[in-house]
Amino acid sequence: MGAYTECNDLQSILSCLDHVPIGVFVLSRDWIVLFWNWCLEEWTGIPQEEAIGVAIKEIWPHLETPKYVNRLTPIFDGGPPVVFSAQIHRYIIPVLRPDGTFQAQHTIVSALPAPNNQEFYALFIIQDVTDLVAHIQGYQEIYQQTLNETRDRQRTKEILQRRNRELALLTRASQALTSTLDLDEVLNQVLEEVRRLLGVVASSIWLVDSQTGELVCRQATGSRREVVLGWRLAPGEGFVGWTAQTGQSLLISDVSADERHFKGVDQQTGLTLKSILSVPLRVKNKVVGVLQVVDSQPARFSEADLALLEPLGASAAIAIDNAALIEMLRQRTAELEARNEELDAFAHAAAHDLKGPLGYMVGFAKLLAQDYQKFSDEELRHYLNLIAQSGQKMSNIIDEMLLLASTHKLDDIPLMPLHMASIVESVQQRLRYTIEEIQVEITLPDQWPLALGYAPWVEEVWFNYINNAIKYGGEPPRVELGATEQSDGYIRFWVRDNGAGLTPEEQKRLFKPFTRLDQTRIKGHGLGLSIVQRIVEKLGGEVGIESHIDQGSTFSFTLKAAPLQAAFSEEDDT
Structure with a gap:
C-alpha cells in the first residue's frame, strides 16, 4: 500500500514528463518501478500499468548486475x-x-528527492541518439578521409586539375557536337574530340545498318583510315560487334590474348594493335553504333580513360541520332x-492526254446523235470504231496511270522466272491493230534467256518500248527485239527501231516523267518511259538508251538472270 501511494504521488509530480519525446522512468531504493512515461511505453511495448510497481529485474535483469548496481547505488543516497x-x-x-537495429541511447541517472524528503529515487532520462551517432560517425569518416587527402595533397591537386581539363574538353566536345546537324560533320567532330582527349593512334565510328544489323565503319582516323572506311562486320564479330551486341564497354590491354580480336584488321591495315577501348553509342536504350579507339602500345588505356570516353560517347550518340533524323x-x-512536282506534271499530262480521245468520242457521238440517218452502215461502223478506239486509248492511259501509282506503293515484289516469249506475244496481241494497220515488221530471237522478274510489270516495259519503237520508227516501222547475257549475272533485253534517232540532249530527257520528244508528230500520253524506269529499278535492273541521228535508237533494260535449276525447270515445262 505504501508503494502504491508513492507511485500516485510521483505520478502527480512527474506528470509533465509523461508525454515528452524521451524515455523516463524512476526506481526506488529497492529497485521497484515508480514512474514509467508514455515514450517508454511506445519504445518497449510495455504499458504503464504493467511496469509500475514491478521490480526492474523482471523487465531488464541486466540493470541489477554489478556493472550497473555499483554505479547506481550512490544515487539513492543523493549522489552525483x-x-x-x-x-x-x-x-x-x-x-x-523498425530497421532491426538497436537504438543508440544517451542516458543520465540523477537523484530525485522522494515526496517525504527522507530518501532519494533514481531518475532515468534516456535520449534516442541513433541519428546523432550516425552523423558523428559520418563526420568522423569525412574527417579521416580529409586527413588522408591532406597527406596526399599534391596528388589530389593533380587529379583535380586533370578532371577540370577533361570536363572542359567534354564541354567543348558537347558544344562542337551540337553545332551542326550534318551527319558526316558530326562524325568528324567526334573523332577530333577523341584525338584531343586521348591522343590515340587511330579511332573509328561504326554505325548499325538498320536493314542488315551489320556494323558499318562510317568514319575513321589514322594512317590507314581509307582501308577501314566502309568495312562491314556481322553482329558479334570482333570487339566492335561484341560491344554492339552486348551494349557493354570494352577495355582490352592486349588484343593478341583475346579470342574476340578480328585478325583481318591487322592484316588489312598493316598495323599491330595492342590496346583497344570500345564504347557503345546508345540512344533510348538502343545501341546505334560503337566508338572505338586503338593504340599500338599494350595497356595504353585505363579505367579513367573509359570513364572519360563514355560520356563523350553518350553525347556523340545523341548528336548522331539527331543528325541522322535531320538527314532522313x-x-x-x-x-x-x-x-x-511529279504529281503536278502527272495532272497536266493526264488532263492533256485524256482530252484528245475524249474529244474524239464526244465529237463523233454528237455527230451520230444529230445526223445518224444520213450515214450509211459502213460510215456508222467506221465512226463507232473510232469511238471504240478512243475509249480503248483512254482505258490504256488510265491503266498506265494506275500502274505508275502501284510502283510507288509496292516494295517487296516476288521475282519469278519469266517466260519471255509468252510475255512478248501478249504485247503483240495488245498492239495487233496498230501492227496490222501500218504494216509493222517485227523481228524476234529464236530463243529467250531466262530472267527473273514480275510478269505483269515486264509486259508493260515491253509494251512501252515496242509501242514507242512503232510510233517513232521509220515508214514502215521495223522493230527488232533481242537479249544479251552479261558477265555480271544480268540479262540485257533490248528493242531497236529504224527511226530518226535522238540527240544527246534528248536522250538526257528521255526517262523524266511525262516528257514527249516529238509533240508535232506523235501525241503520245507521256507516261511510258517513266513507268519503264520505275518498274525496272523496282526489279533491281537498269534502263538504257543508245541512239544516233538517222541511225535509229535501241532502248534496253536489264533483269537478273535466273539460276540454272530454274532454267532447267523452264525447259521441262516447255
Whole structure:
C-alpha cells in the first residue's frame, strides 16, 4: 500500500514528463518501478500499468548486475548524476528499431528527492541518439578521409586539375557536337574530340545498318583510315560487334590474348594493335553504333580513360541520332518535293492526254446523235470504231496511270522466272491493230534467256518500248527485239527501231516523267518511259538508251538472270 501511494504521488509530480519525446522512468531504493512515461511505453511495448510497481529485474535483469548496481547505488543516497554515453554503452535498455537495429541511447541517472524528503529515487532520462551517432560517425569518416587527402595533397591537386581539363574538353566536345546537324560533320567532330582527349593512334565510328544489323565503319582516323572506311562486320564479330551486341564497354590491354580480336584488321591495315577501348553509342536504350579507339602500345588505356570516353560517347550518340533524323527528314522532304512536282506534271499530262480521245468520242457521238440517218452502215461502223478506239486509248492511259501509282506503293515484289516469249506475244496481241494497220515488221530471237522478274510489270516495259519503237520508227516501222547475257549475272533485253534517232540532249530527257520528244508528230500520253524506269529499278535492273541521228535508237533494260535449276525447270515445262 505504501508503494502504491508513492507511485500516485510521483505520478502527480512527474506528470509533465509523461508525454515528452524521451524515455523516463524512476526506481526506488529497492529497485521497484515508480514512474514509467508514455515514450517508454511506445519504445518497449510495455504499458504503464504493467511496469509500475514491478521490480526492474523482471523487465531488464541486466540493470541489477554489478556493472550497473555499483554505479547506481550512490544515487539513492543523493549522489552525483551518472552518465551512460552512447560511445561506451550503446544502450542501457534494449529498444529495437523498425530497421532491426538497436537504438543508440544517451542516458543520465540523477537523484530525485522522494515526496517525504527522507530518501532519494533514481531518475532515468534516456535520449534516442541513433541519428546523432550516425552523423558523428559520418563526420568522423569525412574527417579521416580529409586527413588522408591532406597527406596526399599534391596528388589530389593533380587529379583535380586533370578532371577540370577533361570536363572542359567534354564541354567543348558537347558544344562542337551540337553545332551542326550534318551527319558526316558530326562524325568528324567526334573523332577530333577523341584525338584531343586521348591522343590515340587511330579511332573509328561504326554505325548499325538498320536493314542488315551489320556494323558499318562510317568514319575513321589514322594512317590507314581509307582501308577501314566502309568495312562491314556481322553482329558479334570482333570487339566492335561484341560491344554492339552486348551494349557493354570494352577495355582490352592486349588484343593478341583475346579470342574476340578480328585478325583481318591487322592484316588489312598493316598495323599491330595492342590496346583497344570500345564504347557503345546508345540512344533510348538502343545501341546505334560503337566508338572505338586503338593504340599500338599494350595497356595504353585505363579505367579513367573509359570513364572519360563514355560520356563523350553518350553525347556523340545523341548528336548522331539527331543528325541522322535531320538527314532522313531532308531525304523525305526531297522525295515529297519530287513527288509533288511529279504529281503536278502527272495532272497536266493526264488532263492533256485524256482530252484528245475524249474529244474524239464526244465529237463523233454528237455527230451520230444529230445526223445518224444520213450515214450509211459502213460510215456508222467506221465512226463507232473510232469511238471504240478512243475509249480503248483512254482505258490504256488510265491503266498506265494506275500502274505508275502501284510502283510507288509496292516494295517487296516476288521475282519469278519469266517466260519471255509468252510475255512478248501478249504485247503483240495488245498492239495487233496498230501492227496490222501500218504494216509493222517485227523481228524476234529464236530463243529467250531466262530472267527473273514480275510478269505483269515486264509486259508493260515491253509494251512501252515496242509501242514507242512503232510510233517513232521509220515508214514502215521495223522493230527488232533481242537479249544479251552479261558477265555480271544480268540479262540485257533490248528493242531497236529504224527511226530518226535522238540527240544527246534528248536522250538526257528521255526517262523524266511525262516528257514527249516529238509533240508535232506523235501525241503520245507521256507516261511510258517513266513507268519503264520505275518498274525496272523496282526489279533491281537498269534502263538504257543508245541512239544516233538517222541511225535509229535501241532502248534496253536489264533483269537478273535466273539460276540454272530454274532454267532447267523452264525447259521441262516447255
